[in-house]
Amino acid sequence: MKQIGQELLQKVITSRPLNSHKGDYGRLLLIGGTYPYGGAIIMAALAAVRSGAGLVTAATDRENIAALHSRLPEAMAFDLRETDRLFEQMARADVVLIGPGLAEGDFEKALLSKLLQEAGEDQVLIVDGGAISLFSQAALSFLKAQAIFTPHQKEWERLSGLPVAEQTEAANRAAVNAFPLGTILVQKKHGTAIYQSGSSESWQLTAGGPYQATGGMGDTLAGMIAAFAGQFKEQSLLDRVAAATLLHSVIADALSREAYVVLPTDISREIPRWMKLLCEEKTDFS
Amino acid sequence: MKQIGQELLQKVITSRPLNSHKGDYGRLLLIGGTYPYGGAIIMAALAAVRSGAGLVTAATDRENIAALHSRLPEAMAFDLRETDRLFEQMARADVVLIGPGLAEGDFEKALLSKLLQEAGEDQVLIVDGGAISLFSQAALSFLKAQAIFTPHQKEWERLSGLPVAEQTEAANRAAVNAFPLGTILVQKKHGTAIYQSGSSESWQLTAGGPYQATGGMGDTLAGMIAAFAGQFKEQSLLDRVAAATLLHSVIADALSREAYVVLPTDISREIPRWMKLLCEEKTDFS
């Protein structure tokens, strides 16, 4: 496996052209945070906004909107049960993230199923958390969007059929190749690995640590990946996903020097500062 | 076009007389934040309060009030569907800002229409965001209030009939002159420009940058303009609007030295400190 190094961050995170506007930095739709997991979509949205996404809209439970707006007025938010609005927003999004805090009910299952069919070729679709649990292999035949899956080991077992103990690099790569060409897998674990369907390579994260072992870490990562997928289009999607994943852990590592545990929202707070440092190539965090 | 320079900030932002009270710094009514855009009016209100407005009241969806009060207990807030209260508050306001996060529904359209007729000559009326989309030229014949419009390029196209590609300085100035004498246009874009009906001049902003390309930036600017419109009455309204617009970007520029993106609420947090620095003429931010 190739290691993902600091140079990737500096390759991906580049200065913005002067004459650009929020439409150039991604229109993101984040779906999740259904009862009792409302906090998850708040964390994903915080991470996305602070990673530079142009426009972030959350589709969540109506009763979750006050908490989201209190914490993050920068995001729009609507009731995900308003399905007309949801599919209209989906059609306009550059990046759709589904799953952070998505409860595993019938409504959510039907929603995911419809989303998988509707998402277009020019859209990036990130399948995370609850949406991975609800995902069925049958859906793969419909999938036109560029898909990214972000399972932890148990979720990857369900998705791939590979028991955790058999999730070797070779087995994972083979399993990923069963997904549509180009599909990206971010397999979350100690030493998170990234695969892409059709590629003979794989990439490993060397940053991160046990101070991140707390609820919401994955929601924050998913929000960062969504934001990076909506920006930096001169780089491959794989590079952008890898850079977001690395940055998430690099910030955690830095914060862990002064904190026994690093909370997801602590990471989000630091993102703009780190992106600036990396953009200016001033930083050596090794 | 004349450039708006630092000296304008120092001219406008002056020390407060010792024996003054909140009534001297503007009674502001901010209307917007209707579902699903609740965050917008929170950002506008935050910006207004932190820019020194004496009294800020938000008219928004009832379900949005908890988020607003959680973030900003300093503002009052009521349900904009209580139209009796709304028009009573309107009558007492020095400055009315309508539009940040105003959904484009029938209720909102009727509300805007009534507001345009009711606003009096001694009131400043700022038309932003959703209210620009709902605005119709026919309304201009009713307009008695001193109006300020804050469209981005697409909104200006709708308002003026000028396609984005034809929005030259001369064309814009001609279009502004079709509005009642004294009407101010803040045309938001890279290098935001300011026009006033009846004037042969126009002004250009030289501050600001792509780190501001994120949702909510305009809502924050609208709140700052509203606050400046309620204060500093020894200067012309045009100067106050230009100063608010410049300050918004000057703060963003300063924050961008340490942040890849600057969030709207980051700007609001910094406003009192910058106004103090400018008031004391201690700052050279060039």
Add this chain to the structure above:
Amino acid sequence: MKQIGQELLQKVITSRPLNSHKGDYGRLLLIGGTYPYGGAIIMAALAAVRSGAGLVTAATDRENIAALHSRLPEAMAFDLRETDRLFEQMARADVVLIGPGLAEGDFEKALLSKLLQEAGEDQVLIVDGGAISLFSQAALSFLKAQAIFTPHQKEWERLSGLPVAEQTEAANRAAVNAFPLGTILVQKKHGTAIYQSGSSESWQLTAGGPYQATGGMGDTLAGMIAAFAGQFKEQSLLDRVAAATLLHSVIADALSREAYVVLPTDISREIPRWMKLLCEEKTDFS
């Protein structure tokens, strides 16, 4: 008029005995924040908690509780329309503050009337904001509690019958003497003055400035006065009220050195640090 000086702060704010508990620092009941003024009681409660009150309970609109708890989980909060609970809480409180953000409706009027009758001799009752507007002179005959009124000039006009222009020191002192012996008046204005019924003296604040001219300042002051009334019982109530009033403005003055406007919640944030400095007599803020 005597000026209230720094030495008063150091006299009042003294070290806590080691073996003490929250019951020793006041059980406060704060009543207000009714629609559309929910933020006011949040600010009063923030100020009270951060000024060292032992237990703070807010009686407010049920829909306002989420915002209050989000901002200040340290306070308890219940629906002020649960009158059984309200009067039970009142009976147990050392200090009752009524008025910050109290709407002027029939319910509130009846509530105030009952409260004025019920409050006992050993309770401190602070009448602020909306409660001053609802107060009628007839109520004075019932009043057994030690009362503190905190009107601004217009409210004092309504309360005393003195037009603003006639609110001279002598006239104010005479008007205060019509209140039950010991009643304290904090007359808020530029150079806030404090009077006590039965005293031939009056006291004037020399701190504070126009950077405080923003909504919510009075709510914060009321919360501080309530907290001081529940503590420092070795000093007279007058001294405690004067110390809270001075501290409020002293903090504002200090913050104004780096901020054009000082928000009420900015003051509250600083209270514990300033009380510590004053308690240790380390500070010379002149």
Add this chain to the structure above:
Amino acid sequence: MKQIGQELLQKVITSRPLNSHKGDYGRLLLIGGTYPYGGAIIMAALAAVRSGAGLVTAATDRENIAALHSRLPEAMAFDLRETDRLFEQMARADVVLIGPGLAEGDFEKALLSKLLQEAGEDQVLIVDGGAISLFSQAALSFLKAQAIFTPHQKEWERLSGLPVAEQTEAANRAAVNAFPLGTILVQKKHGTAIYQSGSSESWQLTAGGPYQATGGMGDTLAGMIAAFAGQFKEQSLLDRVAAATLLHSVIADALSREAYVVLPTDISREIPRWMKLLCEEKTDFS
């Protein structure tokens, strides 16, 4: 009584193994925050998350969830009246904390009773606040879980039958021995003491002070104890409870050097930094 010293903190708070995940740091269920005490469970959850708990779920009033998620999106939260979900979550929890802000109603009483019967031998059950008041000695016969009680003096009186004046070390130790073997008592007061049923020893806290005399302190302590009970399993539960109790006061002491009062949420904010310092044995806070 033995004094609990700094060396205990360094013994308990050790580095996390690299290859670990959130399941290794405790699945916590916190039950409480029922009207009008919603803030209490927010404070307990904040303390638990910031003390390193792997997964924190709060069972509280549905109307309290928005405030909790606004302040702490890292925690999950559900309506404690959904008893199916509650008992399902209870069955999966490593640590159950019941009581912070638990109102003393019939529903809560029945809930506690069922919980006491259902909790298994391999679970830690912390009984705090309202749950202590609702606890009846009869329940002891059912109790299989490893129990921790955290009463203040009045609550201990109710629980043990010992009047406050008779709560001597010997009497307390005798009373604790009436509880199932291994039951831990954290008796909160100036100089908090810790006892364990079956032990001939007792331990006393020497940290802490009157700056902590404010509502919510105990809720924060309960959250810290819950988090420590879910981690650091190489040490005895007694040591973990004592370490959490000491850390709570050690942080308060440190903050009190610059603050007249220390709020519960101030303590929580500092926990990760202190745990890091202690883990690295760099700190001498004596």
